[in-house]
Amino acid sequence: MSTALTLFRREFVSYFVTPVAYVFIVIFLALLGAMTFFLGGFFGRGQADLAPFFAFHAWLYLLLVPAVSMRLWSDERKTGTIELLLTLPVSPTQAVLAKFFAAWTFAAIALALTFPIWLSVNYLGNPDNGVIVAGYVGSLVMAGAFLAIGSCFSTVSKNQVIAFVLSVIVSLAFTVAGTPLVLEFVSGWAPRAMIDVVAGLSFIANFDAISKGVLDLVNLVYFLSVMALFLFLNVVFVNTLKAR
């Protein structure tokens, strides 16, 4: 237990030793603010809710989360510390989970720092705070799913740029799966059941359902299973590094 905790702590602290964490948080908050107010029309809508705020989370995560996760494994491979890490009495599963939870905690802090907008909307009107809490929970699990994909693909290369690009592409597939563009493309030829499956794989559709206040177990389970799947693959990839 203390082993996993030590790994987690080292990984988490490493975000704040370099400027990466601060740059990331500032950019995340600035972009999210800009999108909420300018693209989302936060004020113009005249409604006391955070729908225009949550609407952009998926798109922002698509670009920013892989930037957080790309170094998780590729940096260890590049500097050779992976050899140190994997010859300590640590199992690959422990290492994968410690790194993932460190990154997820970091993402949670960035998300929590958006609290002024929650305060603002409460100051301006009487929003349904239950819906907002659901939105935050949904956003957090969605960030976790993006991170799991990113962590998984950061094992693929020593090069962080390659890790980043691969993560964005795979994440993009999950993000846009349920959009009209993709569904129209699929509906031309695929059977009805498959269209439903593709639509059901969408991060956006699942997140929308949660952030509308319908904290349905199905949507949560969906994100948790995406996390579990990619973290499992992550462990598999780390193990194949040993057999290479």
Next chain:
Amino acid sequence: MTAMIEVAGLSKRFGAIQAVDNISLAVEKGEVLGFLGPNGAGKSTTMKMIAGFLEPDAGRASVCGFDVATHPIEAKRRFGYMPEGAPSYNEMTPLGFLRFIAGVRGYSGQEADERIKTVSRSIQLESVMYQPIDTLSRGYKRRVGLAAALLHDPEVLILDEPTDGLDPNQKHEIRTLIQEMAPSKAIIISTHILEEVDAVCSRAVIIARGRIVADGTPAELEARSAMHNVVSVTANEETLAQILEPIAALNKIARVEIDGRRLLAIPADGADALDDVRVLVRQRGVSVSDIRLERGRLEDVFRTVTTARTGTGAGSAQ
């Protein structure tokens, strides 16, 4: 008693290259095994497999009786491994890094502090404990890696080129440290510095093209040198010309060579002919500046076994 490190039939192939080819070894407590070989001979690959970082294609390795493949955590608790280049987390300080290692190894609080203090003192890291590792010199970085491997005072040490990149004083310190630890541990070090083998190793294993080509104490290996037990006589050229034929006629001497102002009497069957040559020189009443018995140099053996055998090795491998 079983050996602390046991390696049986270890093999590893990278694409077309057979990096390690059926290596078997056993290292007992108190032994310091020097792993020698040209670059790319498979030293690091073998050590990576013993440390459980690489999976062998065939064969097995165990540390203190725990198979590295089937009981990785138990095995890893019992050895300290310093990978090639002594990688560490550059953004951390040595103190932070060693605390991390201590935590992973299950030490906390005062016990962790004690261990860090002990190891940093013995390795002389104390003066840089608060500087980020990436600002340290190569020698200090290497010592940080060593400290991490030694922190839990393991029964088995696997050090990949522990003195590479160190200055002569630092090399001496590390060798002294290894010698001090030797009686209570089983140690494998890889190196391509041959003097190091003489200095610290109780046993030397030379590998070439992934195969063991020589295994023995440094003295045994030196005995395989062409220069072993050669009597060298140093004198001026006239004197050498006078004694050349009588020496060549001695029973124990196979042939004689002149190398500048040195006469080299190569013995038959490696016999010790020093006294015979001395007596002969005295009888002739010539003055020589030096007569000595050559031990044979490890370097010669190294070159002979790694170059000669690689040719046949490559032939039979195909």
